[in-house]
Amino acid sequence: MTHLNKAQYLTGQFCPRALYLDVRQPPEDVDAAMQLRFDEGRQVGERARAGFPGGILVTEVVHAEAVKTTRKFMADPGVPAIFEGAFEHGGLRVRADILVRRGEGWNLIEVKSAASAREKHLEDVALTRCVITSSGWPVVSCALRLIDRGFRLGMPIEAFFVDHDVTQETVLDPGETEGRVRALLDALEQSSPPRVPTGLHCRNCGHYDKCLPDRHILSLPNLREKKFEELCALKVERIDQIPDRFSLTAVQRRMRDALRTGMPQADPGLADALNQVAYPLFFLDFESMQTAWPLHRDTAPYEQIPTQYSIHVVPTPGSPAAHREFLHEDPTDPRQTLAEKLLEDLGDQGSVVVYSVFEKRILSGLAVWFPDLAPALENLIERLYDLCAVIRNHFYHPDFGGSFSIKQSLPAVVPDLGYDDLPISDGMTALAAYREMIAPGTSAGRKQEIARDLRAYCERDSLAMVRLYEALCRMVG
Numbered sequence: 001m002t003h004l005n006k007a008q009y010l011t012g013q014f015c016p017r018a019l020y021l022d023v024r025q026p027p028e029d030v031d032a033a034m035q036l037r038f039d040e041g042r043q044v045g046e047r048a049r050a051g052f053p054g055g056i057l058v059t060e061v062v063h064a065e066a067v068k069t070t071r072k073f074m075a076d077p078g079v080p081a082i083f084e085g086a087f088e089h090g091g092l093r094v095r096a097d098i099l100v101r102r103g104e105g106w107n108l109i110e111v112k113s114a115a116s117a118r119e120k121h122l123e124d125v126a127l128t129r130c131v132i133t134s135s136g137w138p139v140v141s142c143a144l145r146l147i148d149r150g151f152r153l154g155m156p157i158e159a160f161f162v163d164h165d166v167t168q169e170t171v172l173d174p175g176e177t178e179g180r181v182r183a184l185l186d187a188l189e190q191s192s193p194p195r196v197p198t199g200l201h202c203r204n205c206g207h208y209d210k211c212l213p214d215r216h217i218l219s220l221p222n223l224r225e226k227k228f229e230e231l232c233a234l235k236v237e238r239i240d241q242i243p244d245r246f247s248l249t250a251v252q253r254r255m256r257d258a259l260r261t262g263m264p265q266a267d268p269g270l271a272d273a274l275n276q277v278a279y280p281l282f283f284l285d286f287e288s289m290q291t292a293w294p295l296h297r298d299t300a301p302y303e304q305i306p307t308q309y310s311i312h313v314v315p316t317p318g319s320p321a322a323h324r325e326f327l328h329e330d331p332t333d334p335r336q337t338l339a340e341k342l343l344e345d346l347g348d349q350g351s352v353v354v355y356s357v358f359e360k361r362i363l364s365g366l367a368v369w370f371p372d373l374a375p376a377l378e379n380l381i382e383r384l385y386d387l388c389a390v391i392r393n394h395f396y397h398p399d400f401g402g403s404f405s406i407k408q409s410l411p412a413v414v415p416d417l418g419y420d421d422l423p424i425s426d427g428m429t430a431l432a433a434y435r436e437m438i439a440p441g442t443s444a445g446r447k448q449e450i451a452r453d454l455r456a457y458c459e460r461d462s463l464a465m466v467r468l469y470e471a472l473c474r475m476v477g
Contacts, residue, residue: 005093016187017196021207023188033428036435044113044292045097048145050157052100055081063093074137077101089134091181096128098145105140108132109163113292115147115301117164126170130177142167147301153294160293160301200225215239215259219402220252221392254396262398264413264475270394271476274469277385280350283312283321283469285461286362287430287454296333298369306362307334307434310458311345312466321466325459329451331438339366343376351385355406355465360384387465395472406464414467417460424457 049055056079060066066086073079082099098109110125121144129139148162187194193211202208203218212218215238217231227247236242240259248256254265287308292301299305307328312321324345328334346352354360363381367374392404399412407426411418419425424433436442437450 020193032432036432048111052081057083094128094131105138111145126172130172258396258398264397273390277351281314283353283462283465310462312462352383355388423453
């Protein structure tokens with residue numbers, strides 16, 4: 001018999017097609033970025049168990065064996081808490097993060113490496129509770145154990161977590177659950193992925209590109225439910241099929257026209273927007289590190305800690321770009337050294353060109369951390385020029401694919417420059433590589449290799465902005 005685990009049940013808001021693709025067509029391997037997320041979630045779970053002395057971990061990997069061990073521990077009144085307890089009922093398999101004995105019943109605690117509760121977290125707890133109670137074990141209360149953003153390094157570990165009672169919010173109807181499970185199990189038995197209705201929730205699914213045709217209306221930026229329903233009523237699926245009379249925002253209209261004509265679309269304001277700069281131009285890109293467990297003093301869980309930057313300097317229009325960079329290569333706190341070097345490299349005149357609001361957030365954080373540097377850092381913030389905002393507000397290329405990220409816009413506008421030749425080609429992989437570089441067990445040779453690859457990736461990001469800006473300027477003459 002086929003069984004669903006808890007994660008599969010929750011996939012894609014109970015989407016049978018997403019489940020089918022997850023189970024029948026899983027990814028071939030786990031990349032470094034995904035492994036980092038797995039490792040961090042495991043570490044958070046291990047810390048959460050520290051508050052329950054005497055608790056026992058169910059270590060069996062084979063689910064049937066884990067169920068047997070869980071039953072043995074639950075029947076033993078000398079076991080005060082169980083970690084990763086295994087249960088199975090009605091075709092569903094779950095592992096409960098923490099179960100705490102309370103008289104004849106149990107308190108269920110699900111641990112999440114997140115700082116705020118989400119709907120999927122409540123669904124997760126509700127499903128686990130339903131399977132445990134259906135297996136014959138009473139659950140008297142339920143809680144989500146989340147990370148407390150008020151925690152700082154040096155505080156007791158108890159301050160790292162905050163529990164939210166969700167007993168009332170996590171009651172599932174057994175009949176409804178059984179119906180969902182049956183539908184998902186039936187989907188897995190089919191020879192091809194089942195067809196399902198599309199909706200705005202599809203945009204958050206990892207199988208978005210597999211399920212929907214190219215240029216689907218769900219790719220429209222800032223598409224709202226009402227507009228989506230109106231387009232569905234008109235039986236419009238593709239963006240280039242949207243009628244001229246249909247009300248669209250300026251950004252959506254440029255996208256529709258670009259896909260309809262196959263030509264880039266620029267509004268008359270692009271030239272003026274590109275001219276709103278003051279030379280010399282400093283094209284700046286940051287890379288940062290964020291961890292659930294803070295690594296440096298006075299930092300919160302998941303706080304962005306800048307570790308690296310790349311700057312391309314264009315002194316005058318048409319002149320070649322010079323390169324400056326910084327990479328903190330050891331596990332010490334990088335913030336003050338980076339901030340001081342950044343101020344030196346950017347000077348006090350000229351526009352600082354960035355590609356999102358991320359750099360502004362980093363600079364604002366540095367200003368809070370170092371009040372003596374705040375005036376100079378705030379001056380940098382005043383000099384920021386967001387090239388992504390300029391493109392979003394004035395330009396669209398048919399190859400953007402509904403995204404204005406630099407990874408999409410660069411190959412569309414500057415086809416001879418990309419990221420495919422780099423060992424590190426995205427931010428999450430860069431974060432995972434940086435964590436490996438500063439880890440105590442990493443060899444000197446491997447550290448040097450990672451540092452070289454990180455420098456190359458960050459340099460490509462700032463160079464990409466130079467080439468994008470130059471290409472757009474040529475387009476408008």
